[in-house]
Amino acid sequence: MEAYDIVKNSRNADRWCASDYIKLLITDFLELHGDRKYGDDKAVIAGIGKLLDRPITVIGIEKGNDIVSRLEHNFGSAHPEGYRKAMRLMKEAEKFGRPVLCLIDTAGAYAGVDAEERGQGQAIAESLMLMSSLRTPVISIIIGEGGSGGALALAVSDRLYMLDDAYFSVVSPENCATILWKNNKYADKAADALKLTAVDLKEREIIDDVFKTASSAWDEKTINIYKEKLLTKLDKEYESLAKMPALDLVDMRYKKYRRIGRV
């Protein structure tokens, strides 16, 4: 697929969203609500469950997959309280030595008057700082759209993975084309230039690995094989990260981001 086709496909409503992957991978999932400051942002679903035998905190940006659920989840565009809920539960995970899994699927953090007034920039900024030093293993997977700061806010991790048809970009190709070339019909050119596909980003060592995306068209057997493979991989990674002393883990994470764009 061309880069721009990947971007367009990542926005399709029939794709699996965070809740589908949680259903597939996590047993006994208990959703927890609220940021304890303002409210409960339904664009972010979060809770505790088990990945195989391992208790785990899961945070997902949820788009929903029909118009009713898409509206309920604000099309996966979080307000500041969504990031604050995520931070609250990450700290809770750290306190009890539980690893964290983030599932990212957002066109971007919500751009609105209320979001700005409640500190959208501050919430993202705080999340980046917190995750950079969280003393528990963090794995993030971009499962669809990885739109700019709103996606990055949950992507600071020990392992950053992408699905093979997801994208991760500083700007949408349409906005990039409009700003640089004054015309969004060059979005395909912008998508190419931004190097936003999983393959491009793996090549540039921004992400650690690429996983296959799940499809609603699969039969039960195929889904089970897929599920086993993904669980085995994640379990293995959490196992090796859990063996590291917390300070070494944080140090490794620092170095991982420190080298990006270094000259």
Add this chain to the structure above:
Amino acid sequence: MKFQGLLKPACNSLEDESEKNLDVRVCSRCGSSVLKSDLRANLYICPECNAHLMMRARRRIEILCDKSSFVEIDKGMESENLLGFPGYEDKIRAAKEKSRENEAVVCGKARIGGNPLYIFVMEPSFMMGSMGSIVGEKITRCFEKAIEEKLPVLGITVSGGARMQEGIFSLMQMTKVSAAVKRHDDAGLLYMALLTNPTTGGVDASFAMQADIILAEPGARVGFAGPRVIEQTYRKKLPDGFQKAEAVMECGFIDMILSRFDQKRVIASLLDMHKEEIDGGI
């Protein structure tokens, strides 16, 4: 007027030479024509409407830092076209010519009111202070040096946000700098930010909002998303003063709004009050 010394025209500044032939500047807010020499003496504050107009990084360093105390670091670092993005080399070349800087941030060690610190000052005339890899790298180094030497950091921000031509590398600078700010924070050191017009996008959503003390200039636009994007979701005219420093302070995200005439005095005083007790205290 305690700080009249600040009003004296400074010499040897690049912008004087580059702007010599046009001696009037029009205020971008009220449209008044002001003599450049008057404007410069008034710290680029419009005498008619008090707008804090765009100011070059080196001029800011001149008025904030103690005389001859600024020692620049990493001056020579220059951006590369990491993604092979079409037209980026030309953009960098033009930005260098226009700004006479190698990148959109100037970093160094200095003293303010006798207090040693590291300072980074973003440069608006270099691609509108956009966040490229070198901007992220230089600011990260600034924090790392401050950690080594146990010094505070002052950051003066001005940025339209990401540098699209560096794609994901631009985005990841937010993480890199944030991690360094966190280490500096964990070391118990003071970080102050002074937000100037505009401080938006990825800079707002990272080191502008991570300081212990967040100062801002009057009227500075401070926010994450651009007004045009917000208008699309809001579907009516944005509230008056929306995303202006004064309103952002009312929302609880800025500590203090400071005119350019007060910045040195207040920053020096804050540095004084954060000094560690030499005897180790209790």
